[in-house]
Amino acid sequence: MIKVPELQQVKLYAGKLSDLERVMEYLRQRFNGATFMGYKLQNSMPVFGEINSLSDMPIRVSDIQRPGYYELIAGYRFRLSYASPKWYLLPPEHSILKVSPDYEFVDSTNNSLANKVVMFGIKSCDLNAIAVLDAILIGKHPIYTKKRSSVIAIIIEECLEPAETCFCSITGTGPTVLKGYDLAYARLDEDTVIFKAGSTLGEEIIKATGLREAVQEQVKSYYNAVERAMSIMSTRLPHLEEIQKALRRNVINEKLWKTLSEKCTGCGNCNYVCPTCFCVEIVDRVEESYTTRTALWTACCTYTYGLVAGGHFRRDLYMRYRHFILHKFLFYPKQTGGLLGCVGCGRCTTWCPLGLDLKETLVKVVEEVR
């Protein structure tokens, strides 16, 4: 868990929304031809995609999130949408190979990828999710590796007010960032923006845009907001260690998992929207004179997961739901060298059409032990 004092070593700068616009402008000139990727409003829905200007971004909306419920209203507290940087880095469908009937490779498949990408306005949890994906995929997955290496700058937007479904302070992935970013900003109010640099590029940006150091009062209200956000979230779940211990103890508690997954229909929405879920199916799309080996997102909650010729390794839904939870909290750390698979973004909860709440599941597992 991040402690506020740790944060206080960073110098803060203050500006207006127009300064944010200038930051973007500066980066555009600095990295000529770069594509900016981030949250953008499309048909009044924030998706993850290419942004051309600040006005594409959801800067004038707030999201209301509850289990199985999402709404945008006017405001300046946009947290998340169902989409995440995963949409760009590991697209839902991507071709990995094109093959001709005599087993020759037809052109290389990913020439068209952008080669310079600035991630702009992604969240602290998103950044942590990218680190998780890196640990699993980088250097192994051709598309991910290529796309990931195209990212030349990361600009973070910190949340100063969590949504009802957020719990990043429990997973230690937010709301503020400590490392791995170039520049971070947070919106103190409708127009005031607090900036901080996370790299030499970040410092350069601050200097070039002539941002002024934040005054005492601004610094104070920034840290107050961070602390408030963290304390709100901390009431939502027990400590991580306790959660993990309880999970470990309950791996074989079939009855518990059956109850927890009672309402789950196995639709897989939680997996798809999760910024760290990376499982794919690979299918052949056969055309007249070639076939495209295509990777498709798959989901451990769907029936397909674990199905093999003549049998099924995870026949019952509770087994697959259990895998989802155990993977996030117990297995990822072992697979990634210590990173938790859950970054506390709450997407799986908001976007479950049945409204199953991950927090509730975790609380129940802990209660089972108590």
Add this chain to the structure above:
Amino acid sequence: MTLTKLENPFTFKRALVVNVVKEAPDTNTYIIKLNETYTANPGQFNMIYVYGLGEIPISLSNLPEHRGTYTLVNHTIRIVGAVTRAVMLHVGAGSQVGVRGPYGNGWPMREIEGRDIVIVAGGIGMAPLRPVIKYIENNRERYGRVNILYGARNPELLLYKYELNKYTVIPNTKLLLSSDIPAEGWLHYVGFVTDLINYVDVDLKNAIALVCGPEIMMKVAIKNLLKKGFKNEDIFISMERRMRCGIGVCGTCQFGHYFICKDGPVFRYSDIEEYFWVEGI
């Protein structure tokens, strides 16, 4: 962030099937020619690609045979579904397939040097264990006594029938066969292969066991081996899960926190004990 340029790991090598050996009504061994010097450990597997249909993990069922500029590899494949059906129906001598590999860790041949070895194979599970036998035969002095326990649902389904007898002439090697059901002319054990564990003739203090077969058979095998006195650390099993990529990116072969494809398929039982008995993990 700097990253080295990545070759597309999904590209395979074009390979020619040079011979097909019928093993059982639903199983063939394909002898495939790779135009390179290819090496693999016993227990490793290749991803075999059939045009337009898909890629499947298949163990090497023999040691790679080097022939100057090329290598012959064996794959024993049982018809079960979409891709294997095509292999069975359409792949014959002269056909092409795509091959990439070898993947996985394979059996710990180095580590088990000097030990007595019990091989327990059920059905198609013999395929990844056959290279072990060949390897031991080639390096006989490095290993102790060897017991091969091999069973199938009926005698017809036993693989490599044409060479099973030859295993008995390997020095210090015992072959015990079983058939789940009685059959005409069957002089061996009738019952489950796991029952044969009772009859193993090795130095239990210095023995290790290598097990491969259907999951249920492996469960019983482990129970029996433990009863017999084998230690958790001395049992190795080859696991199976749905598998798409073979290189640890598709995520579908997870078994607990392990990826079968890169952390396995061979596991030391003591390492996976915590998951092994949890149904559907």
Add this chain to the structure above:
Amino acid sequence: MKSPLTLVEGEGSVVIIEREGYVDRVFYEITEAPRFFEYIVRGKSPELVVDFVSRVCGLCGVSYTFLAAKAFEKCLNIEVDSDVEEFREILHLAERVKSHALHVFLMNLPEITKTRSFSELAERNPKVVKNAFNIISYSRKLMRVFGGRFHNVVNIKIGGVYFTPSRDDVEKLRNEINGIFKSLTELADIILSFKSSIHLAISKPQLCVYAEKSYSHHGEKVVLDNAIYTTEAFYRNIVNVVQKEYSTALQYRVKGSESFIVGPVSRFNRYYDRLHSEVKDLLNTYNWRPPLSVFEGYIARIAELYDALLTIREYLENYKYRDIVSVKNTVEYKSANNVCEYAVEAPRGVLYHRYVLGKDCKIVECDIVTPTAQNLAVMEDIATQLTRGKRALEETIAIAKSVAIAFDPCISCSVHTLPVKVINFNKQS
């Protein structure tokens, strides 16, 4: 004597009644099993029915869905935005293109080119086939962009539509359409040069949906030769559902006995003037003008196909993207008038639905009169007229089949209203 009908949607056979070695009468026995849609929709909400009835027929589902939506909108007093209405009309015309293309190219072309089947044609004349498939594929794209899919479109609802396609999608269709006109003219050359071997002056009354200004499309009135009726008056008072003395089969006839024609020929003969001038010019080159006989339905279909594509092109060219969805998302309704009825020109002719709603706005009663059902009487009359007194059975069967193909009786849709299970007839044959 019975012979199965091939090359016709659905299942049916020709029944020929002989008397002392001579043909007496020809019937079409429909072996397609009924699906009881009129029963199925009872107790259901109108919004479900709109999607259910699409499943009556795989060729003209839009006609059903569009019609049902229109019928309910009328009686529930739901206003439909004019842009939305135009959009739905275009979707409906796309279906006309699809159905006519399938009919003319899969059923008429082999006959015209004297090939046994389409696959044989494909071998002999790949160019023709390529053109035909271009048009079929294009109609598929139109249906997909406007309706979601080739059949059972998902984009029509009471009060409007769910979705309007993006400019990009429309742009793609627009870029392709000129190539389609080229394919069409090449095919038209073969088809319009063909003269049917059966000549028959029509003396049968012709029915279509009355249209004030446009070509016949949809509305609340029908026109039988020169008489205009409201649908209600026509289907309740003018049409008799008659039962023959020798059968239990019901047939739609006017004024007691007269059979009448619905379909492209009726529409063409009445509203020829309202076709695009390009269409008339093309027809002129081959000396086609009204009146067409029922055996010249392929001419009417080509004309309508061309005409519909021209209308669609105008629409695509002037497509102003408007987020129609946001215009009207959900419609709340209360039953205002409990009888809902309307008529649409389905590809095969006038389709009429009538629903009676209960207090809770659920369907209490339903009547669906399909084009094929209406044509059945005239099909039998004409087939009989052409064969009565003949000896040669082979020839009679051939004629009877040609009549069937000319009318293109999509049997799938007809049976649920048409109990033509003529069981006793087999014994007589």
Add this chain to the structure above:
Amino acid sequence: MIRVLVAKLTSCSGCLNEVIYALTHSDIRAKYNVTYFTEVLNVDKISNAELAFIEGSITTKHQEEFLKNLRSQVEFLIALGTCALMGGVQSLRLEGNIEDVKKTIYPEPRYIDILSEVKPVDSVVKVDFAIPGCPINGDALVSFLRKYALGGLPVAIYETVCSECKRKNIPCIIVTQKSPCLGPITISGCGALCPQFGRGCYGCYGLKFFDITREKINALLDRLVELKVDEGNLKAILLAYSFKLYSKLKESRC
């Protein structure tokens, strides 16, 4: 050339249109020889073939015999569409007694010679492969035909409409618009067509037949009823497009 039969039972021909679409691909025409397809071929006798595609459900004695005979002449039988797999919309007539049903439409009901049941194809003959949908997705059929010609079959993937929705980048409409949607329990294959058109899935591809239980369906229905959706309508829809499965689930777990 692979010999193929295409036959229709009680249905609307919608799926057959997709078969025709598949045959518009020249590579497919080059590998398949359709020997029976009454809608487009002037042939009225069935002969031996490798594949048979069946649209529709069985509602007459004659169809039952026809189908059994056909089955004995082909190696591989593929059921097409909701009618063949679940009974189809026509199954809704089973809500009433057959004699009453006949009476509501026909003045002479005794001449209507149909079964009191509506039988999906697999209740009468063995089905080797199923392509769901109402109508089936023509591209799934194209894929099947291409893969079969290569000696294999499409690798079966068991998931629901939600998977396709997410992969198409469509935000869940239950969550954002409170629209009723049966996507979470409907088998995938359509490419999330309805959500793409801004409306909820009405389940025309049929209920997913793997790990579905009454409880899970109810969990979704309860959720939708919370959004003020008429439960009666939802059940009518489930029956219409998933009759076989849903009516069975009424009594027991599956």
